[in-house]
Amino acid sequence: MMINQIILDRILAKVEKPVRYTGSEWNETVKENAEIRFALCFPDVYEIGMSHLGSRILYNILNKREGVACERSFAPWPDMEQAMREADMPLFSLETRRPLKEFDIVGFSLLYEMCYTNILTMLDLSRIPFRSEDRGEDMPLIVCGGPCACNPEPIAPFMDAVMIGDGEEMILELTETVLRAKKNGEPKAAILKQLSRIEGVYVPSLYDWYDDGTPAVTRRIVKDLNEVEFVGRQIVPNMSITHDRVAVEVMRGCTRGCRFCQAGYIYRPVRERNKEALLKEAQRLVDCTGYDEVSLLSLSTGDYSDVRELVPEIIDSMEAQRVSVSLPSLRLDSFLKEELEKMQSIRKSGLTFAPEAGTQRLRDVINKNVTEEDLLRVAGDVFDAGWTSVKLYFMLGLPTETDEDILGIADLARKVSAAFYRLPKEKRGKALRLTVSASTFVPKPFTAFQWCPQVPLDEIRRRQTLLRDALRGIRGVQFQCHLSRLSVLEAAFSRGDRRLADVLEKAYGKGCRFDSWSEHFLPEKWDEAFSECGLSVEQFAQNAPVPGEKLPWSHIDMLVTEQYLRKEYERAMKGITTRDCREGCNGCFGGKHADACSLS
Amino acid sequence: MRMLAVYHKAEDARFISHLDILRALQRAFRRARLPLRYSDGFNPHPELSFASALATGMTSDAEWFEVELTEEMAPEAFLSAVNPVLSRGLSVSDAREMPAGIKTLTSCTRAAEYRITISTDQEFQKDVLEETLRGLLSGEIVVNKRTKSGIRPVDIRPQVLKATVEGIENDTMTLRVLGQMQADGGLRAELFAGALLDRLDAQGSVRIHRTAMYFDSDGSLPRIPSEE
Numbered sequence: 001m002m003i004n005q006i007i008l009d010r011i012l013a014k015v016e017k018p019v020r021y022t023g024s025e026w027n028e029t030v031k032e033n034a035e036i037r038f039a040l041c042f043p044d045v046y047e048i049g050m051s052h053l054g055s056r057i058l059y060n061i062l063n064k065r066e067g068v069a070c071e072r073s074f075a076p077w078p079d080m081e082q083a084m085r086e087a088d089m090p091l092f093s094l095e096t097r098r099p100l101k102e103f104d105i106v107g108f109s110l111l112y113e114m115c116y117t118n119i120l121t122m123l124d125l126s127r128i129p130f131r132s133e134d135r136g137e138d139m140p141l142i143v144c145g146g147p148c149a150c151n152p153e154p155i156a157p158f159m160d161a162v163m164i165g166d167g168e169e170m171i172l173e174l175t176e177t178v179l180r181a182k183k184n185g186e187p188k189a190a191i192l193k194q195l196s197r198i199e200g201v202y203v204p205s206l207y208d209w210y211d212d213g214t215p216a217v218t219r220r221i222v223k224d225l226n227e228v229e230f231v232g233r234q235i236v237p238n239m240s241i242t243h244d245r246v247a248v249e250v251m252r253g254c255t256r257g258c259r260f261c262q263a264g265y266i267y268r269p270v271r272e273r274n275k276e277a278l279l280k281e282a283q284r285l286v287d288c289t290g291y292d293e294v295s296l297l298s299l300s301t302g303d304y305s306d307v308r309e310l311v312p313e314i315i316d317s318m319e320a321q322r323v324s325v326s327l328p329s330l331r332l333d334s335f336l337k338e339e340l341e342k343m344q345s346i347r348k349s350g351l352t353f354a355p356e357a358g359t360q361r362l363r364d365v366i367n368k369n370v371t372e373e374d375l376l377r378v379a380g381d382v383f384d385a386g387w388t389s390v391k392l393y394f395m396l397g398l399p400t401e402t403d404e405d406i407l408g409i410a411d412l413a414r415k416v417s418a419a420f421y422r423l424p425k426e427k428r429g430k431a432l433r434l435t436v437s438a439s440t441f442v443p444k445p446f447t448a449f450q451w452c453p454q455v456p457l458d459e460i461r462r463r464q465t466l467l468r469d470a471l472r473g474i475r476g477v478q479f480q481c482h483l484s485r486l487s488v489l490e491a492a493f494s495r496g497d498r499r500l501a502d503v504l505e506k507a508y509g510k511g512c513r514f515d516s517w518s519e520h521f522l523p524e525k526w527d528e529a530f531s532e533c534g535l536s537v538e539q540f541a542q543n544a545p546v547p548g549e550k551l552p553w554s555h556i557d558m559l560v561t562e563q564y565l566r567k568e569y570e571r572a573m574k575g576i577t578t579r580d581c582r583e584g585c586n587g588c589f590g591g592k593h594a595d596a597c598s599l600s
Numbered sequence: 601m602r603m604l605a606v607y608h609k610a611e612d613a614r615f616i617s618h619l620d621i622l623r624a625l626q627r628a629f630r631r632a633r634l635p636l637r638y639s640d641g642f643n644p645h646p647e648l649s650f651a652s653a654l655a656t657g658m659t660s661d662a663e664w665f666e667v668e669l670t671e672e673m674a675p676e677a678f679l680s681a682v683n684p685v686l687s688r689g690l691s692v693s694d695a696r697e698m699p700a701g702i703k704t705l706t707s708c709t710r711a712a713e714y715r716i717t718i719s720t721d722q723e724f725q726k727d728v729l730e731e732t733l734r735g736l737l738s739g740e741i742v743v744n745k746r747t748k749s750g751i752r753p754v755d756i757r758p759q760v761l762k763a764t765v766e767g768i769e770n771d772t773m774t775l776r777v778l779g780q781m782q783a784d785g786g787l788r789a790e791l792f793a794g795a796l797l798d799r800l801d802a803q804g805s806v807r808i809h810r811t812a813m814y815f816d817s818d819g820s821l822p823r824i825p826s827e828e
Contacts, residue, residue: 018656026628
């Protein structure tokens with residue numbers, strides 16, 4: 001059964017940004033015939049999902065395989081959701097406009113906890129029961145993967161299988177296993193059993209969460225990124241998307257060891273792509289898309305071994321074709337001064353730096369090994385090169401934070417502002433736009449701070465006010481802070497357990513959708529949902545488990561050991577920093593997985 | 601050189617906005633490796649301009665545009681480079697060198713022709729429809745038009761140069777409408793269709809396809825067909 005085109009046309013004529021739902025983009029892959037169909041779903045709106053590099057990689061890998069059709073679907077914006085409900089139209093894929101229910105596998109990318117309600121919207125619109133146990137043989141298998149899958153428990157009851165770690169190889173093994181089993185006519189229970197034998201795949205229904213804590217699954221990694229497929233032919237959307245450019249992944253993983261950073265822990269070990277291959281890939285992508293911007297992605301591009309060759313070479317070759325190059329993740333201490341003016345000559349954009357905390361003491365606690373000197377030196381360089389728009393990113397509520405640390409943020413901002421206005425008028429840009437952004441710290445699983453309670457909401461608000469007042473009167477400064485109620489919910493869902501699946505269903509029933517979009521966030525409905533389940537958001541967000549206590553994610557082996565994280569926690573409390581792994585192994589993988597890292 | 605051509609927007613592309621069409625063409629031209637002339641400034645972009653912006657939701661076979669190239673290029677070479685790299689629903693045709701003496705396309709547009717297809721909730725006889733259309737055209741056609749200063753009533757009759765019934769089949773009627781189109785404004789075909797529906801006292805869904813665009817210029821651009 002295909003979607004009724006006439007009804008869809010009528011709906012599209014009245015919703016906002018209909019191009020979100022029409023597909024037909026350049027480089028899209030449409031397969032009319034396939035042995036197995038995989039719906040690659042992103043539980044957020046099109047322009048966010050289409051910006052996600054991981055989905056681009058998986059789309060290519062699946063479609064490269066003969067017999068496999070991978071098609072995209074995104075969360076419909078609330079106006080579309082309503083129109084589809086009124087027309088009784090199921091959610092469909094963009095490529096062949098098939099209802100999700102007709103796919104063999106429906107897979108969700110989990111990039112952010114606050115998109116979990118959208119998973120329910122997408123299942124609900126597809127008339128697929130939420131819970132794995134309620135889905136029979138006629139239903140697609142529902143799977144997920146992505147960084148949030150490292151603590152799968154809050155969504156575990158909805159999932160038939162969870163892919164933990166790098167997806168490139170795992171997703172093909174999963175798809176082929178399902179295909180083989182289907183051909184043999186095997187029932188769902190048998191398929192799930194086979195899936196659980198794939199390295200990195202967690203099947204929640206086969207595991208009792210209250211068990212003894214032996215690992216249920218070990219994170220999957222791709223040993224050599226040069227050996228796996230990348231993006232292939234990147235799709236060029238017919239509307240502006242959030243990151244509307246070619247993206248190449250320079251490396252995966254990061255060696256810095258910032259203690260708050262989940263990505264820094266769960267993408268270990270660091271793996272680099274070969275420089276020549278990167279240059280070729282960037283060129284190939286520019287040629288097949290027509291984009292005029294290339295972004296070099298990684299957690300810390302300045303740490304790439306060949307960065308001093310890669311960046312000038314790529315800028316030179318791209319500039320000749322009027323293609324600009326952006327490096328979104330440059331650390332303050334690795335800034336490449338020589339490249340600044342080159343980048344400036346092609347296109348001007350804002351720059352963001354992340355000192356994360358206002359004082360050296362607190363930066364030592366979080367192991368963010370950048371100094372005030374680093375920041376002021378780089379600020380001087382960029383202002384000198386003509387930049388006028390700079391953003392400084394901080395977190396409020398980090399473990400051990402005091403008012404002094406918060407006032408330190410204002411101090412730093414004052415010094416950066418002074419560095420701008422100290423320059424002679426003819427040497428600097430017209431007016432400074434220094435954005436100070438302060439988000440609320442969310443303790444995450446598999447970090448050194450996984451045992452830390454989040455600072456309560458009232459206290460976060462007091463600290464935001466303290467900072468806002470301290471920033472007043474500093475020339476050129478704009479203060480930006482995020483919805484702290486949302487951060488509390490995020491903390492609960494990142495560190496929560498299976499009971500939160502009930503809360504999610506309740507909240508969804510009360511209309512919660514697109515929670516990370518402030519215009520849709522309904523905090524009161526969330527509070528109701530928690531209390532109707534006999535729970536509170538605070539008991540999860542402010543949970544402070546003691547060492548040795550079983551955590552909701554203790555059964556997931558993420559390679560980095562719990563002992564290592566505990567050691568890092570203790571060093572943090574003493575303000576002792578830990579060296580970059582490139583300077584010597586710190587033993588984060590313990591004995592069992594030491595072989596997985598080339599630096600150990 | 602200034603290359604003049606027509607782009608076509610079919611069903612698959614009809615919801616792409618004008619701004620996104622501009623971007624889609626720029627990217628396609630880059631994929632086609634055309635010798636594009638870029639603008640100056642901080643954000644250099646290929647120099648591309650349109651005779652008119654087509655409303656989102658409409659299809660067309662007559663979207664005239666020009667693109668500046670740094671080298672001479674044969675029109676056939678232009679078409680065969682661009683057509684294979686356009687996404688589904690878009691294509692180009694009628695390439696030629698821009699006639700001398702035309703400053704901008706927008707300055708010499710005069711009229712556009714539309715095929716309007718209306719599916720109604722009830723069936724009408726052709727003579728009833730023709731009578732209603734004649735009645736509509738015999739006086740002022742006042743519609744509510746959204747302008748900068750809010751919604752206000754406007755008489756669009758002067759902008760309608762010609763309107764005829766092309767056919768009617770069951771609940772679907774097809775009209776052909778020639779409307780003014782100038783730099784300072786022109787007929788909004790959907791408003792005309794709305795006025796007709798009001799007069800018929802019917803509800804319906806409207807599809808609009810631009811079939812031709814006419815110019816006031818010497819040379820090779822199409823001119824308004826004279827009345828027989």
